[in-house]
Amino acid sequence: MIDKIKEYIDKVAAFQAQSLEEVEAFRIEYLGKKGHLNQFFAEFKNVPNDQKKDFGQAINTLKTVSQEKVAELKETLEGKQEEEGVYGDLTRPAEPLQIGSRHPISIVKNEIINIFSNIGFNVSEGPEIEDDWHNFTALNLPEYHPARDMQDTFFIQTDPDILLRTHTSSVQVRYMENNEPPIRTISPGRVFRNEAISARSHCIFHQVEGLYIDKDVSFADLKQTLLYFTKQMFGKSKIRLRPSYFPFTEPSAEVDIYWGLETETDYRITKGTGWLEIMGCGMVDPNVLKNCGIDPSEYSGFAFGMGIERIAMLLYQIGDIRMFYENDVRFLEQFKSSI
Ligand code: PHE
Numbered sequence: 001m002i003d004k005i006k007e008y009i010d011k012v013a014a015f016q017a018q019s020l021e022e023v024e025a026f027r028i029e030y031l032g033k034k035g036h037l038n039q040f041f042a043e044f045k046n047v048p049n050d051q052k053k054d055f056g057q058a059i060n061t062l063k064t065v066s067q068e069k070v071a072e073l074k075e076t077l078e079g080k081q082e083e084e085g086v087y088g089d090l091t092r093p094a095e096p097l098q099i100g101s102r103h104p105i106s107i108v109k110n111e112i113i114n115i116f117s118n119i120g121f122n123v124s125e126g127p128e129i130e131d132d133w134h135n136f137t138a139l140n141l142p143e144y145h146p147a148r149d150m151q152d153t154f155f156i157q158t159d160p161d162i163l164l165r166t167h168t169s170s171v172q173v174r175y176m177e178n179n180e181p182p183i184r185t186i187s188p189g190r191v192f193r194n195e196a197i198s199a200r201s202h203c204i205f206h207q208v209e210g211l212y213i214d215k216d217v218s219f220a221d222l223k224q225t226l227l228y229f230t231k232q233m234f235g236k237s238k239i240r241l242r243p244s245y246f247p248f249t250e251p252s253a254e255v256d257i258y259w260g261l262e263t264e265t266d267y268r269i270t271k272g273t274g275w276l277e278i279m280g281c282g283m284v285d286p287n288v289l290k291n292c293g294i295d296p297s298e299y300s301g302f303a304f305g306m307g308i309e310r311i312a313m314l315l316y317q318i319g320d321i322r323m324f325y326e327n328d329v330r331f332l333e334q335f336k337s338s339i
Pocket residue numbers: 166167168169209246249252280281282303304305306
């Protein structure tokens with residue numbers, strides 16, 4: 001009988017299981033109500049007295065090794081199950097993250113900033129709620145100047161001196177007031193004009209304006225800077241400057257780039273000419289320099305300004321400016337892979 005128990009003890013020691021079900025079957029076979037152990041215990045009373053001690057010890061050993069075996073196998077198998085179930089295969093690549101997308105206006109703005117920072121321009125910002133001086137008067141647009149009508153303005157009702165800036169030229173005024181030349185700065189930002197909303201224009205849009213002031217800055221410098229920009233931004237190397245008028249620059253010009261006439265869309269957006277207007281520019285009017293505390297006999301400079309929406313519409317062939325402000329995810333998601 002004792003030999004039989006010892007046989008079982010060896011069996012228990014050798015037992016291995018692949019699943020928790022097998023462990024449970026093992027537990028029932030040895031430690032269950034009708035298991036081997038209880039059967040041996042039942043035999044106990046029939047064992048001759050002189051063998052009782054050894055017999056008892058043997059059953060107890062079988063009991064502890066069986067219990068230990070069950071506990072040990074359970075622990076390893078449960079651990080394994082948890083790894084597979086909860087953590088999955090830890091060697092697999094991580095789940096791709098749900099990434100958001102940058103707004104096309106931000107993408108284009110960042111690209112413009114990059115291009116100009118490569119040639120030494122810094123970025124300046126200013127308030128969206130402005131006073132008359134920074135938005136108009138300092139820029140050679142005194143009260144009752146007819147050119148104020150070029151940009152329909154939102155005024156703060158209780159104070160005609162306070163308004164929503166109509167361009168970021170106001171930031172340039174602030175920058176000139178607070179910094180000594182040489183000045184090389186671009187001013188991106190949101191601007192406001194009291195205009196009817198349509199597919200081509202909106203009452204809120206974004207601009208980037210640039211300002212360069214130093215000794216001996218000439219119109220040729222302006223042209224080269226703009227040519228560099230259009231090459232970098234659009235990959236186009238043909239531009240033309242058409243005479244124009246802005247109160248704060250003299251002479252002033254509109255910049256067109258040669259877009260080409262390769263596709264139907266090219267015909268439509270260039271009205272069949274191949275040329276596209278992208279910004280305004282000019283040499284900073286000496287009066288403006290004076291208003292901002294810079295001596296025009298010592299310094300000269302150029303300025304330019306463009307609408308970010310217009311450029312984004314060109315680059316991404318977006319037909320309606322209102323798309324930028326609707327926050328429709330189906331529109332925004334299309335810019336996911338962009339920088
Ligand atoms: N401020 C002008 C506008 O908003 C753009 C511009 C800037 C033109 C600088 C010339 C020089 O339309």
